[in-house]
Amino acid sequence: MPPSRPAEIALPPPAVRFPYAPHWRAFDLVNAAAERLLPARLAPAVPLVLLLPALLLVTLLTVGLLLVAEQSFHSVDPATFLLHRDYTWRNYRVLLARPQYLEFGGRALLAAVVVAGLCLLLGFPYAFLLVRTRSAALRKALICCIFVPFLIGPVVRAFAWIVVLGRTGLVNAALRALGLAPVELVYNLTGVLIGLTQLLLPITILILVPAITAIRREVEDAAASLGAHWLRVAWTVTLPLAAPGLGNGFVIVWTLAFSDMAIPAILGGGRADFITNIIQRTYVEAGDRGVGGALCVATTLVTLAIIGALFLARRLGPAGRRSGP
Amino acid sequence: MGRWRGLAAALLLLAAVPALAEPAKPDQLVVRGFTGPWGDAFEATIVQMFTDRYGIPVVIDRRLDPTIELIVEAAQAQGRPPPIDVSISLENSTFREAARGVMLDLTPADIPNLTALLPISHPPSHPDSWPYVNFAVDIMTLVYRKSAFPGGPPDSLDVLFDPRFKGRVLYGTTSLTTIMLVSLARGWQIPDDMDRIWAFIADRVKPLDPILGSDPEVVNGLERDEIDLAFTFPANALGLDAVGIGWTSPKEGMFGLNEGLWIPRGLPEGETYWARKFIDLALSRPALQAYCTRLIVPCFRPDVAPPPGADKDPYFPITPEQFARVRETPFAAYEAHQLDWDARYDAIMK
Numbered sequence: 001m002p003p004s005r006p007a008e009i010a011l012p013p014p015a016v017r018f019p020y021a022p023h024w025r026a027f028d029l030v031n032a033a034a035e036r037l038l039p040a041r042l043a044p045a046v047p048l049v050l051l052l053p054a055l056l057l058v059t060l061l062t063v064g065l066l067l068v069a070e071q072s073f074h075s076v077d078p079a080t081f082l083l084h085r086d087y088t089w090r091n092y093r094v095l096l097a098r099p100q101y102l103e104f105g106g107r108a109l110l111a112a113v114v115v116a117g118l119c120l121l122l123g124f125p126y127a128f129l130l131v132r133t134r135s136a137a138l139r140k141a142l143i144c145c146i147f148v149p150f151l152i153g154p155v156v157r158a159f160a161w162i163v164v165l166g167r168t169g170l171v172n173a174a175l176r177a178l179g180l181a182p183v184e185l186v187y188n189l190t191g192v193l194i195g196l197t198q199l200l201l202p203i204t205i206l207i208l209v210p211a212i213t214a215i216r217r218e219v220e221d222a223a224a225s226l227g228a229h230w231l232r233v234a235w236t237v238t239l240p241l242a243a244p245g246l247g248n249g250f251v252i253v254w255t256l257a258f259s260d261m262a263i264p265a266i267l268g269g270g271r272a273d274f275i276t277n278i279i280q281r282t283y284v285e286a287g288d289r290g291v292g293g294a295l296c297v298a299t300t301l302v303t304l305a306i307i308g309a310l311f312l313a314r315r316l317g318p319a320g321r322r323s324g325p
Numbered sequence: 326m327g328r329w330r331g332l333a334a335a336l337l338l339l340a341a342v343p344a345l346a347e348p349a350k351p352d353q354l355v356v357r358g359f360t361g362p363w364g365d366a367f368e369a370t371i372v373q374m375f376t377d378r379y380g381i382p383v384v385i386d387r388r389l390d391p392t393i394e395l396i397v398e399a400a401q402a403q404g405r406p407p408p409i410d411v412s413i414s415l416e417n418s419t420f421r422e423a424a425r426g427v428m429l430d431l432t433p434a435d436i437p438n439l440t441a442l443l444p445i446s447h448p449p450s451h452p453d454s455w456p457y458v459n460f461a462v463d464i465m466t467l468v469y470r471k472s473a474f475p476g477g478p479p480d481s482l483d484v485l486f487d488p489r490f491k492g493r494v495l496y497g498t499t500s501l502t503t504i505m506l507v508s509l510a511r512g513w514q515i516p517d518d519m520d521r522i523w524a525f526i527a528d529r530v531k532p533l534d535p536i537l538g539s540d541p542e543v544v545n546g547l548e549r550d551e552i553d554l555a556f557t558f559p560a561n562a563l564g565l566d567a568v569g570i571g572w573t574s575p576k577e578g579m580f581g582l583n584e585g586l587w588i589p590r591g592l593p594e595g596e597t598y599w600a601r602k603f604i605d606l607a608l609s610r611p612a613l614q615a616y617c618t619r620l621i622v623p624c625f626r627p628d629v630a631p632p633p634g635a636d637k638d639p640y641f642p643i644t645p646e647q648f649a650r651v652r653e654t655p656f657a658a659y660e661a662h663q664l665d666w667d668a669r670y671d672a673i674m675k
Contacts, residue, residue, distance in 0.1 A: 099672075100671050162545060169549075281499065287421060
């Protein structure tokens with residue numbers, strides 16, 4: 001007699017049938033095409049290929065800057081308002097002969113430092129709350145509050161600040177209602193600082209959020225469990241660990257504030273012009289691409305030098321030495 | 326019968342020749358225009374009339390004159406058609422653009438209405454040609470808040486230097502309007518008296534701590550009660566009567582800045598034809614009447630009637646004597662020294 005076959009276990013029918021979804025088939029086709037176009041042996045080149053669009057953009061930007069720099073070595077013919085063909089250092093001599101350019105640049109530099117500092121001071125607690133809160137509703141509300149300003153352009157926001165901060169604005173109306181004297185909050189450097197801080201605060205928060213997310217909550221809990229007050233935890237644990245993010249945020253916000261033109265033009269009332277406003281007037285309104293180009297080159301070199309110095313200082317500082325080469 | 330039919334056919338053919346000679350209409354005509362009340366008036370009158378008559382839509386390019394200058398120049402240098410077909414510009418820009426050689430010469434043969442304008446419409450820097458045509462003048466005069474002058478409108482530019490209005494007066498962000506204002510108020514000449522003008526700006530204007538800005542800041546400042554005075558175009562105060570803003574003609578006189586029209590070189594033949602048609606229509610009596618009435622600006626066509634009430638308007642020049650009180654903006658001197666003067670102005674005021 002043949003050996004009896006073991007009794008087949010009757011399996012129940014599958015509860016749900018999973019047909020092969022059409023989009024899975026589409027992905028299979030894409031994968032097959034990708035494997036033909038980019039075989040596995042070429043996989044290490046993929047990051048380079050993905051970088052190509054960014055490289056193209058940076059190349060175009062660099063070429064534009066080089067063209068501006070080339071123009072800075074030609075002076076404008078006063079009869080035709082066209083650039084002379086000959087190369088000259090005249091435009092750079094003009095820059096050195098006018099100390100007010102240094103003053104505008106210095107003002108922009110210091111204002112940008114103040115704005116970056118304010119943004120970090122206001123942005124860090126906001127970012128910390130956004131990351132650490134256990135309430136999903138609160139997190140969503142905080143995220144919405146960051147993104148809503150991006151829906152409104154900076155020029156519109158600047159004019160809105162005039163409505164709020166102006167002589168007859170909301171702030172001064174409230175001060176008058178309290179029996180206090182009105183204050184000049186717009187058409188001066190104060191208005192520019194307020195406008196730039198409001199413009200760049202959401203960006204600061206977005207930069208700080210990943211830096212704070214990378215700090216494990218358990219580290220803070222461990223410090224607290226050892227008896228550290230929350231302020232001490234923040235000062236000795238959270239802030240040092242967030243320092244790289246704070247540094248990056250400072251550099252980015254400083255650069256954006258230093259190079260802004262619209263806010264100083266609208267909220268400064270001509271009393272708080274940045275070097276960018278001078279560049280715009282020289283290049284566009286006066287039509288002097290020579291001196292305008294020289295201002296652009298000088299400003300770019302100063303900015304690069306400052307950013308380079310900041311990164312070098314961070315590298316050579318205690319945190320940089322701890323993180324190694 | 327056949328003879329008459331032949332004659333009728335010949336007459337019809339003759340009538341159709343101009344239409345047949347006309348190039349095909351472009352899909353659109355791009356005209357660089359102003360912003361603010363000037364842009365609105367331009368669009369509502371001249372632009373609309375052109376579209377209604379010829380059926381060609383007009384797209385307004387609101388980029389600033391200095392921006393368009395560079396773009397047109399770059400396009401011509403690269404052998405590309407410029408991005409605009411016609412531009413309306415103030416004379417400090419048209420003077421510079423004419424010197425750059427970016428403009429197409431206008432001729433009475435192509436634009437018959439050129440001959441209907443006053444001699445003042447001819448560009449002073451080009452006596453033998455028409456790189457551009459001036460057709461109206463924007464007067465700069467004293468715009469003021471009525472509540473600051475309960476005794477009646479101010480009659481002198483000296484109010485703009487009155488310490489009483491410290492922080493409540495607006496000056497230009499570049500040097501041109503302030504230089505013009507001081508020279509007019511003191512009876513000094515540009516550029517011969519520049520040292521005195523600079524000394525006056527440092528001693529009398531700077532201590533006023535004025536707001537520095539252009540047209541948007543003037544309108545905003547007047548509307549929001551940030552300023553009481555400005556030396557500017559009355560068009561900036563159009564519609565602000567409700568907040569008690571008025572304008573007046575000071576005894577020292579006023580400055581005028583001409584508005585002009587020009588066509589860039591390098592356009593395709595068809596677009597050049599229709600660009601000329603645009604300018605010819607813009608210089609016609611109905612178009613200038615509508616434009617200048619709406620904007621309340623004097624125009625350079627003698628058969629255009631002044632706007633209603635203009636004879637009672639203290640700033641509006643109608644008679645030759647009134648026009649003589651309007652000094653021409655010294656754009657030739659300013660363009661030659663703009664960078665130096667603006668830098669000196671920045672050093673004093675900012």
